[in-house]
Amino acid sequence: MNNEKLIELRSISKSYDGEQVLRSINLDIHRKEFITLLGPSGCGKTTTLRIIAGFVTPDEGDVIFDGKRINDLPPHRRNVNTVFQRYALFPHLNVYENIAFGLRLSKTPDEEIKTRVTEMLTLVNLRGFEKRDVSSLSGGQQQRVAIARALINRPEVLLLDEPLGALDLKLRKDMQVELRRMQQQTGITFIYVTHDQEEALSMSDTVVVMANGEIQQIGTPEKIYNEPENAFVADFIGESNILNGTMIKDYTVSFAGQTFTCEDAGFEPNEPVDVVVRPEDIDIVPVDKAMLTGEVTAVTFKGDYYEIIADIDNFKWMIETTDAFRAGDTIGISIDPYEIQVMKKSEFSGMFGDYSTFSDEMDHLSDPDGEASE
Amino acid sequence: MTGRTRDARPVAAAPHMVWAVLFIIAPLIFVAVYSFRGADGGFSFENFAALGDYTDAFVRSASYSLIATVICLVIGYPLAYAISLCSPRTQRVLIMMVMLPMWINFLIRTYAIMKLLEDTGFINGTLQKIFGEDFELHMINTPGAVIFGMVYDYLPYMVLPIYTVLSKIDPKLGEAAADLGCSKVQTLFRVTLPLSVSGVVSGITMVFVPSISTFYISQKLGGGQYLLIGDAIETAFASTSTYSVGAAMSLVLMVIVLISTFIMNRFDKDSSKGGVVI
Numbered sequence: 001m002n003n004e005k006l007i008e009l010r011s012i013s014k015s016y017d018g019e020q021v022l023r024s025i026n027l028d029i030h031r032k033e034f035i036t037l038l039g040p041s042g043c044g045k046t047t048t049l050r051i052i053a054g055f056v057t058p059d060e061g062d063v064i065f066d067g068k069r070i071n072d073l074p075p076h077r078r079n080v081n082t083v084f085q086r087y088a089l090f091p092h093l094n095v096y097e098n099i100a101f102g103l104r105l106s107k108t109p110d111e112e113i114k115t116r117v118t119e120m121l122t123l124v125n126l127r128g129f130e131k132r133d134v135s136s137l138s139g140g141q142q143q144r145v146a147i148a149r150a151l152i153n154r155p156e157v158l159l160l161d162e163p164l165g166a167l168d169l170k171l172r173k174d175m176q177v178e179l180r181r182m183q184q185q186t187g188i189t190f191i192y193v194t195h196d197q198e199e200a201l202s203m204s205d206t207v208v209v210m211a212n213g214e215i216q217q218i219g220t221p222e223k224i225y226n227e228p229e230n231a232f233v234a235d236f237i238g239e240s241n242i243l244n245g246t247m248i249k250d251y252t253v254s255f256a257g258q259t260f261t262c263e264d265a266g267f268e269p270n271e272p273v274d275v276v277v278r279p280e281d282i283d284i285v286p287v288d289k290a291m292l293t294g295e296v297t298a299v300t301f302k303g304d305y306y307e308i309i310a311d312i313d314n315f316k317w318m319i320e321t322t323d324a325f326r327a328g329d330t331i332g333i334s335i336d337p338y339e340i341q342v343m344k345k346s347e348f349s350g351m352f353g354d355y356s357t358f359s360d361e362m363d364h365l366s367d368p369d370g371e372a373s374e
Numbered sequence: 375m376t377g378r379t380r381d382a383r384p385v386a387a388a389p390h391m392v393w394a395v396l397f398i399i400a401p402l403i404f405v406a407v408y409s410f411r412g413a414d415g416g417f418s419f420e421n422f423a424a425l426g427d428y429t430d431a432f433v434r435s436a437s438y439s440l441i442a443t444v445i446c447l448v449i450g451y452p453l454a455y456a457i458s459l460c461s462p463r464t465q466r467v468l469i470m471m472v473m474l475p476m477w478i479n480f481l482i483r484t485y486a487i488m489k490l491l492e493d494t495g496f497i498n499g500t501l502q503k504i505f506g507e508d509f510e511l512h513m514i515n516t517p518g519a520v521i522f523g524m525v526y527d528y529l530p531y532m533v534l535p536i537y538t539v540l541s542k543i544d545p546k547l548g549e550a551a552a553d554l555g556c557s558k559v560q561t562l563f564r565v566t567l568p569l570s571v572s573g574v575v576s577g578i579t580m581v582f583v584p585s586i587s588t589f590y591i592s593q594k595l596g597g598g599q600y601l602l603i604g605d606a607i608e609t610a611f612a613s614t615s616t617y618s619v620g621a622a623m624s625l626v627l628m629v630i631v632l633i634s635t636f637i638m639n640r641f642d643k644d645s646s647k648g649g650v651v652i
Binding site for chain 2: 055081088102153
């Protein structure tokens with residue numbers, strides 16, 4: 001990855017049937033970067049990808065590729081290739097011909113096609129599958145053919161639309177490693193779309209978190225996880241306790257009825273803020289040394305750790321610990337200054353409650369007066 | 375699979391078996407028996423020898439139906455393709471319009487075409503109003519009129535199977551083709567067309583088979599000058615004395631149809647997977 005911009009999205013907006021799916025997106029994508037668009041379904045990540053591929057024309061804004069505006073360039077004239085969600089392999093062609101498809105179009109000599117298809121089959125570990133019918137392949141094998149078919153054209157950018165979504169967990173992990181290897185081996189810019197935060201964190205150079213048609217945060221995986229910019233990012237990436245707080249002054253924040261030292265500054269005095277504390281960053285200490293005390297309400301054994309839900313002042317905290325506790329135990333907790341992340345209030349403030357339930361959907365399900373969310 | 379479902383299968387198939395024996399197999403046996411029965415009632419090939427008189431009718435039927443099938447394909451494929459590109463709502467309306475003529479009796483449709491094509495018919499009447507009283511475009515009682523009748527009557531059978539296959543092609547495949555560098559025309563020829571072969575094969579079969587055995591169209595639109603094999607069979611079965619010749623003609627026609635269907639299916643790789651696309 002270097003700092004040379006390859007693709008620039010400038011104030012991109014798009015609506016379908018009056019529903020706005022993208023609101024003024026600005027994004028720079030650099031050469032040789034592995035960038036992931038991460039967000040829940042309906043956040044606009046796939047639409048963004050399709051705009052770059054050329055299948056969707058934005059209502060407003062510019063798509064700049066290598067310094068040139070390409071809004072009106074049809075997909076077949078763009079130097080990008082796509083790996084589709086359900087592969088979209090051509091059922092009337094065998095593995096060899098599927099991969100050779102792009103080269104046949106550009107009237108490449110047969111000899112060269114043969115060399116390059118073999119090269120691609122080696123890259124995706126499918127040597128010997130040349131003559132196979134694509135419908136006879138497993139999901140993982142079809143996936144590899146789709147990648148080879150897209151990469152053989154030597155695009156400057158490879159677009160991947162939830163390519164691992166249909167694979168089982170272990171295979172998905174292997175493919176994550178392989179995709180990363182292929183990206184580094186070929187030096188091609190990868191733009192990857194997923195709703196799986198773990199996938200995004202483990203593969204990417206840069207993660208772009210999206211929600212409601214807007215970019216919430218752009219950053220390295222570490223930055224996104226450790227320093228989320230708003231409650232949405234904090235909630236979507238990993239587990240997090242998000243509390244209402246007040247930034248009393250620089251390096252001092254109050255929440256849960258206590259005042260804490262933190263490492264954040266630059267807020268107005270007494271500005272209302274959202275505070276994030278990750279479950280694994282909380283220390284359980286004897287009650288007499290505790291900053292906060294509460295009662296354990298639930299314990300789940302997770303293998304290498306226990307996940308505890310503790311009621312502290314009617315807020316259900318999630319805490320991860322290696323020590324065993326039982327429901328009903330009283331515990332004390334301590335939080336180090338560098339484990340506290342203070343965020344500006346946003347449209348998402350208050351949307352993510354405590355750990356009374358794990359999902360918002362569960363709240364909706366048990367609320368007889370609530371409307372169905374979709 | 376449990377024993378119950380296996381046992382239930384012959385029972386479920388029984389109504390069809392009875393139907394097939396009564397209305398398909400038995401008539402075929404009658405046809406075969408009649409066609410090999412001589413004037414003296416014994417086994418004989420004389421009926422087939424008599425078919426020499428009908429060579430013209432066979433050749434004419436085959437060539438007319440072949441031409442009609444080609445025309446149906448040339449009109450039907452682009453039509454089906456265009457319909458498959460419309461919005462789902464529009465698709466439903468357009469397919470309804472393709473099928474609408476099939477709701478009207480075949481004989482009445484043919485009669486209506488006759489009235490249109492006649493020298494004193496609607497088309498000539500309109501043309502005379504434009505170009506003057508002396509103008510006349512002679513259409514009725516020509517081979518063209520007969521072929522036109524076949525095309526008109528059987529076009530829906532070409533459009534529907536092709537449309538069905540086209541509408542089931544994953545739109546993502548078109549996107550994938552464009553993504554890999556296909557223009558719209560290249561996508562049509564490299565992806566859409568090869569994937570719709572099964573529909574084309576069904577369409578050709580469903581137009582060619584009824585066209586080659588059709589009757590009545592030639593009587594009305596060809597003025598009886600162009601004897602087709604279907605009409606010859608009808609005439610033969612009109613009198614008991616020529617039953618056997620009619621049966622022989624039916625048998626030969628059936629063999630021709632079977633051979634052509636077999637040849638057509640060779641072009642459709644998918645047919646080995648079973649099921650018929652209609």
